[in-house]
Amino acid sequence: VQLVESGGGVVQPGRSLRLSCAATGFIFSSNAMSWVRQAPGKGLEWVALISYDGTNKYYADFVKGRFTISRDNSKNTLYLQMNGLRPEDTAVYHCAKDNWGPEYWGQGTVVTVSS
Amino acid sequence: EVVMTQSPLSLPVTLGQPASISCRSSQSLLYSDGNTYLNWFQQRPGQSPRRLIYNVSNRDSGVPDRFSGSGSGTDFTLKISRVEAEDVGVYYCMQGTHWPFTFGPGTKVDVK
Numbered sequence: 001v002q003l004v005e006s007g008g009g010v011v012q013p014g015r016s017l018r019l020s021c022a023a024t025g026f027i028f029s030s031n032a033m034s035w036v037r038q039a040p041g042k043g044l045e046w047v048a049l050i051s052y053d054g055t056n057k058y059y060a061d062f063v064k065g066r067f068t069i070s071r072d073n074s075k076n077t078l079y080l081q082m083n084g085l086r087p088e089d090t091a092v093y094h095c096a097k098d099n100w101g102p103e104y105w106g107q108g109t110v111v112t113v114s115s
Numbered sequence: 116e117v118v119m120t121q122s123p124l125s126l127p128v129t130l131g132q133p134a135s136i137s138c139r140s141s142q143s144l145l146y147s148d149g150n151t152y153l154n155w156f157q158q159r160p161g162q163s164p165r166r167l168i169y170n171v172s173n174r175d176s177g178v179p180d181r182f183s184g185s186g187s188g189t190d191f192t193l194k195i196s197r198v199e200a201e202d203v204g205v206y207y208c209m210q211g212t213h214w215p216f217t218f219g220p221g222t223k224v225d226v227k
Contacts, residue, residue, distance in 0.1 A: 034216075036164075044156070044164060044207050046216040060215045061116060100169040101154035101211045107163055 001025040001104040003095050008109030011085055019109055021078040021095030029053070029073035032098035035080050036105070037091035045091070048080065049098060085113045117142050117210050119219035127227040128198045136222045138191040138208035145188060145212070152211035155184055155193045158221075159204040167206075168193065200226065 007019040021033070035047040048069040049058045057069050068081040078095050090113050096102035118141040128134045144151045155168040166175050168184035171191060181196040195202055203226060208219040 043205075043221045044158075044209070044218045046209065046218060049216070058214050058216075094163060100150075100152060100173075101166065101209060101216075102156075102164075103166055103169070103175065105163045105165070 001097060003097065003104060003106030005093065005095055005106045005109035008093065008111045010112045010114060012115050013086060013113055015085055016081070016083045017085060017111060019080040019082065019093055019095075019111070021080075021106060023076045023078065023095075023097070026097060028071075028076040033069075033071060033078045034096045034098050034102050035069060035078075035093060036096055036102060037089075037093045037111075038108075039088075039091040042091075047093070050078070082111070085111075087113050089113050116215055117144075117213045117217050119208055119210055119217050121206075121208060121219040121222050124220060124222055126222055126224045128195075128202075128224055129227050130200060131197050134195040134198050134202075134224065136193045136206055136208075136224075138186075138193070138219050140189045140191075140210055142213060143188045144191075144210050151187060153184075153186070153191050154209045154211060155182075156207045156209065157202075157204050158207065159201075162204075164207070198224075198226075 002024045004022045034049045050069045066084045070079045092108040094108040095106045097104040120139045122137045153171045156164040158164045167178050172184045183194050205221045207221045
């Protein structure tokens with residue numbers, strides 16, 4: 001199993017960013033996928049989960065209405081569209097293969113929200 | 116949302132000795148399907164998290180058998196039978212029963 005995140009960077013407050021997670025080594029279309037973040041020096045925060053077929057999506061309260069999780073099973077890729085970014089969204093964002101919880105994790109991509 | 120608490124938040128350990136971390140949830144984690152979706156994760160310094168335990172007591176592939184999980188309802192425990200140097204890091208519990216999923220604050224394990 002390999003999960004490689006990309007798309008992070010430095011962005012101004014209020015702007016948008018789209019993260020991607022390329023998955024290999026397992027049947028992507030059969031597995032739910034998650035995003036989890038970790039602010040600098042802080043603990044883990046669950047962000048969102050999408051079902052194997054994209055039908056069901058669930059979000060943490062702090063990102064509802066701003067972030068959208070999606071997937072393209074033909075490309076084995078998971079996405080996180082982040083709008084209305086705030087300084088408190090600064091974190092390393094990890095994607096994870098879900099199996100009774102986040103089973104395998106990527107190395108993460110860094111998002112910094114700063115003016 | 117379900118609030119997860121852990122104790123202690125810092126755990127100095129002696130190599131070769133046992134260690135135990137407690138995790139409590141503000142609501143029962145027993146799901147209607149009979150499963151209890153409580154996970155434990157290890158995060159070594161500078162690394163991504165690694166899952167150790169799922170559904171309270173099931174070890175993930177490759178996890179040493181010195182790690183064990185137990186508990187039910189709202190009270191859960193992660194035990195390390197004999198701490199090794201590679202076990203240093205932060206340990207998190209996470210509930211996957213109620214939306215949104217939530218993590219505990221983490222317990223930092225280091226050597227005395």
